[in-house]
Amino acid sequence: MTEDDIPAVLDMERLACPHPAHAWSEDNYRSSLRSGYWTRVRTHLGTGQIIGVCVAMDGVDEMHLLNIAVDKDWHGTGLARGLLGALYASCRQAGVPLLWLEVRPSNERALAVYRRQGFVEVGVRKGYYPAPGGREDALVMRLDLKAAQA
Template sequence: MSANIATNIRACTLADIESISDWLDTTENNPWSVKAITEVLEKPHYRVLVSHSASAVKGLCLFTLVADECNLLYITVDSQYRQQGIGRQLLNALITQCQQQSISRVFLEVRESNQAAIALYASAGFINNGMRKNYYPAIKTVLVNQLDSQLDSQLDSQLDNENSQRETALLFDLSLIEINKEAN
């Protein structure tokens, strides 16, 4: 994985749709259209988080919150920004939001062939709960995964580690700025 890039995570707005549409429809195996994402922004149980920088939206996370459960429906990152930690940042933001709202379980389905996503979810503490064969058109098998609230301490540790990595990267960036100032 390349170094993490500086992004912010926040709720998606209608103003983000144009930036998302620049890349979403070209995303491989994309089950969500820009139109569908626009429509769910107005539905009460749906949430869409975006990872953005000053210039553009780089990724999104779509999920539902109903009662004390979350269903992660989709995480995707613009292909030019993949392998930079954005998917992990979005997943961590979703988990944090669930913890803040006392959500006890997070469910997701992932294509059996999507090894990068499977590894990401496993590293966040998701466990495989089974599989669905031939449930979706054009998808042979999906794995059903779950994250339970008893894993909160593991998640807190993972988030602390990520925050520590961000602080180290920021200090390194500040050091480079100081070196450049001294050189000039």
């Protein structure tokens, strides 16, 4: 992903999210690129249109999935699985054994994808996310890449 991709990524993600207010901001993407985080976009081979994005932050012996979004017209076609597969490959190449993420309990589609991929719930961060009329908890999930087949 490059800075030039940001406008198209923002448009794609706002339409993909069940609640556009939950989508990442331009600043989120700019600071991820500046920080050298693991970032990937998936483009449509025919049109060159951006149809997926994934961002992860590396730490010591672990990686943290910060964001993943797929064009709404491509939901359920395996693009998230593909982006996550690329992330697992990078983790394994770097010898990183654990992948972490936070997800809203209300985001059933994302939860289903993560569970299907072998992530397990290991905790709750109370009031982690802003939500209409207050805050929403985050489920903390972890994937052990040494054990997982994904």
